Amino acid sequence: MKNITTPTTTIERLPLYYRYLEKVNSEGIEVISSKQLGDGLGIPSTQVRKDLSYYGEFGRRGVGYEVDVLMKNLKKILGLNNNWEIVLVGAGNLGQALVNYGGFKKLGLNINYVLDIAPDEIEGNLDEIEIYPMEKLNEVIRDNNIKIAIIAVPAEGAQEVANKLIDSGVEAIWNFAPTHLKLPEDIKVRDEDLSIGLISLSYYLSN
Numbered sequence: 001m002k003n004i005t006t007p008t009t010t011i012e013r014l015p016l017y018y019r020y021l022e023k024v025n026s027e028g029i030e031v032i033s034s035k036q037l038g039d040g041l042g043i044p045s046t047q048v049r050k051d052l053s054y055y056g057e058f059g060r061r062g063v064g065y066e067v068d069v070l071m072k073n074l075k076k077i078l079g080l081n082n083n084w085e086i087v088l089v090g091a092g093n094l095g096q097a098l099v100n101y102g103g104f105k106k107l108g109l110n111i112n113y114v115l116d117i118a119p120d121e122i123e124g125n126l127d128e129i130e131i132y133p134m135e136k137l138n139e140v141i142r143d144n145n146i147k148i149a150i151i152a153v154p155a156e157g158a159q160e161v162a163n164k165l166i167d168s169g170v171e172a173i174w175n176f177a178p179t180h181l182k183l184p185e186d187i188k189v190r191d192e193d194l195s196i197g198l199i200s201l202s203y204y205l206s207n
């Protein structure tokens with residue numbers, strides 16, 4: 001697999017390809033061309049071919065890609081075969097929404113462990129999942145060999161939470177707190193800010 005120099009933009013399109021293939025697969029489509037795949041996602045077919053070529057020769061000229069074969073390969077490339085156990089810190093409004101979203105589990109991304117600074121005060125609909133106090137963080141992460149964590153706590157507490165996660169063995173963080181985390185270089189961090197999308201729409205309507 002020659003993904004060492006794969007551009008980030010390509011890596012970020014892979015989940016889109018995977019999701020679209022899942023959709024066409026469920027519709028019984030067995031073969032798809034790069035044009036059909038690109039058209040479905042608003043991506044030029046040349047880009048689709050280039051993106052996939054970083055990982056091997058999956059298609060046949062003039063025929064296209066076998067949907068199940070490409071899906072299987074992308075699943076492996078994306079690491080979704082790992083069936084990740086994921087920890088979430090901060091069981092408030094956002095945390096609960098993430099835990100309750102069924103789409104992650106279907107992808108093998110299991111948010112099965114939730115921690116909060118005040119587990120007894122949590123109101124909402126996380127009835128079927130235990131909320132651990134922060135004192136259990138190290139134990140939960142080590143016992144379950146957890147490598148991926150989600151931070152959904154207020155910005156003030158996020159850095160400290162991140163430090164504890166890393167000290168316990170976490171290697172990748174999906175951070176929803178609106179703050180820049182200072183972390184070792186080998187830790188993968190993905191900052192998420194939904195407001196950017198909405199603000200950009202406001203910008204376009206205002207200019």
Ligand SMILES: NC(=O)c1ccc[n+]([C@@H]2O[C@H](COP(=O)([O-])OP(=O)(O)OC[C@H]3O[C@@H](n4cnc5c(N)ncnc54)[C@H](O)[C@@H]3O)[C@@H](O)[C@H]2O)c1
Binds near residue numbers: 089093161193
């Ligand atoms: N990125 C986005 O698009 C987006 C969208 C919504 C919210 N947010 C951010 O996500 C975070 C959570 O938002 P919310 O609306 O769910 O807040 P919330 O107040 O409903 O929930 C926060 C939860 O974190 C817990 N908590 C606080 N400090 C903690 C700590 N140090 N350790 C462990 N748990 C702690 C609280 O007990 C609470 O249960 C905030 O930082 C918010 O700004 C981001």
